[in-house]
Amino acid sequence: MIPQFRVYCKHLQKMFCFSPSVITTFEELLNTKCFHEASQLLIEREDRLFGEITEAKALKDHNDEVDKLAADYGDLETSVLHTLRLSLTPGEVSTQALTSAVNAINQEEHQDQRWKERDRTPPAWRPKGWKKLHDDTLRSLVEERMDNPSTPPAVQVDQSSIQADVTSMGRQLNADLLLVVEVVKNCYPPELDICNLYARLYHQYLSARLRKILDEKDSANLLQWVYYYTEILQKPQLELTTYIGRVLEDAEEKWIKGEEPTREDGCFVSPVAYDIIQLINGRVTVAEKLVRDRSKAQNITCQLKGLMERFKTFQNKIIKKNRSNSRPFIKANLGCIEQFTDVLLNRSQLFPKKVQEHCVLILRDMKQSAHTYLLKPVHESLKPQYRKLGTNEWLKKHIFDKLLESIKQELQELQGSVKSCHEELIGQLHQEVTAEYVKRLLKGKVKLRNKEQQEEACDMIIDNAESLHELFTNTGSKEERLRKILTMIAEVLKLQGLPAIQMQVVSLGTDFPDLSEKHVSALLKLKTNFTRADRKTVKKTLSETLKDVNCVAVRPFFSTVQVK
Structure with missing residues (x-):
C-alpha cells in the first residue's frame, strides 16, 4: 500500500x-x-x-x-x-x-x-x-x-380524498421539519442555514401542489400546515394558538416572578404584539401567495378572537392582583394594544371582517381599562383639591394653584409608556380632570348673585382653562377642545341678556351635542339673577336647535359629567 x-x-x-x-x-x-x-x-x-x-x-x-x-x-x-x-x-x-x-x-x-x-x-x-x-x-x-408520506392518508367521513392526502402531507412536513430543527441542523455549520433551506424546499413543493387544489375546504385544510418562516425554526409547535399562547405565557411568567418589562428609551415595552403580529403577517402573506385567494388565506386568523380574549384576561389579572410590577406591565400593554389596533385597522386584508371588528372592540375595552387602572390613583390623590372646586373658596386663586401642583406631581408617576400611548393617556387625564371641574362647578355650591360676581367667575374659569391647557399640552395632551368647553361655559356666566345667553348655549350645544338640558339648567342656576322662566326658554331653544341640526357627538364630554 x-x-x-x-x-x-x-x-x-x-x-x-x-x-x-x-x-x-x-x-x-x-x-x-x-x-x-x-x-x-x-x-x-x-x-x-x-x-x-x-x-x-x-x-x-x-x-x-x-x-x-x-x-x-x-x-x-x-x-x-x-x-x-x-x-x-x-x-x-x-x-x-x-x-x-x-x-x-x-x-x-x-x-x-x-x-x-x-x-x-x-x-x-x-x-x-x-x-x-x-x-x-x-x-x-x-x-x-x-x-410518498410515511403516514398514509386515513380518509375521514367529512374529508375529501384530496383533503385526506393534504393532511397526510402536512403530517409529513411537520415530522420532517421538526427533525431538521432538532437533529439535522446540528450537523451543519450555521452559515449554511439548513433550516431555511429545507423550509424553502417544502414551500416550493406545497406551492406547486396547492395551486392544483381549487376546493376551498381543501385549501383551508392545507393552510393549517402551510410554510411559515421563523416560527417553524424556533418553535416545535406548529399551531397559531399554541405559539401565541406561549408568547402570553412567557409574559405572564415574567409578571408573576415580579420582573418588570424591558425598557427602551425609558419606556416599558413588551414583545407580545410584535411577536404575534410578525407570525400572523408571515403566515397570511405566504398563504395568500400560495392559494392566490385572500379570503382563504384569512382563515388562518379566525382563531384571533379567542386569542385576543386571552390577552384581555391576562391584563385583567394584572389589574386585579395590583402587584408592584402591575403598573409597568399595563404601561407596556398600552403599546401592544396600539400595535394590534394599528394592524387590525390599517392591514385589514389579513383578517375576516367579523374577526377584525370583534378584536378592535376587545382592544378598545382593554385600553379603557388600562387607562382607568393607571388614572384611578391620580384622582384619589386629587380628591382633596377637587372638593374645593366650584365653591366660594375656589374663587381664591391659590386653591386652584394647589390642584395644579398636585397634578404636576401625579404626572411624573404616569411616565413609562411609549410616546404615542403616553400622550393618549395624558389626554384622557386632561379630559377627566376637566369633566371633574365642570361637575364640581355644576353642583351649585357657589352662588353668583350679580354681574360682578359672574364676571369674576368667568375670569377665574378662563384662567383655570388656560392653566390646565398649558400644563397638559406641555406633557403630551392633544385635547385642544377642552379649553374651548371651559371658555364657552365661562361666557355663559358672564353674559347678561337672554338672547345673548340663548345664542351662547346653542353654540355650546352645537359644538358639543351631548350637552343636556340638565347641564344647562345646572349652569344657569349659578346665575341666581336668571329667572326660572328664562332658564326654561334657553333649554327649549337648545332642544329645538339640536333636533333641527341633528348633531351627533363624535367625542362625548358632557355625557361623562353627571348632574342631579
Missing part, C-alpha cells in the same frame, strides 16, 4: 475503537463513513498529482493514478449523496456520518475555489459543484417524501 494513501484519524479512535497504531486507508475511511477525512485524503492526492509536477508529465506518467483518483472521487460522491438521502430517516444514518458528509461537501467547495484561483488547468472533475449536488439531492428527497 502506498504510504501517501494512508492517514491517521486520531479523533476517530473513540468513535470506532481504532488503536493508536492503526493507519486508515481511503477505503476504510469510506466504509466507516469518515467522509471528511476521505475527502482530505483525495485532495492531498489531487494536489500531489496536479501540483508538484507539470501538467504534461502528470497526464503522461500518472494516468493510472489519475484514473484511480477519479474513481475514488466517484465512490466518495456516491456515498456522500446516499448519506444525504438518508438524513431524514432516523436510525438509518448517524449524526456523525451526516456531519462528516457535510464537512466533506464544504471541503470540496473550498477546493473548487482554490482551483479557480490557480493559473493552471484543473483536473477534469473540477469544479465538482457538490453544494449544488447537495441542494438538488435535498430537493429530490423532499419531493419523494411528500409524494
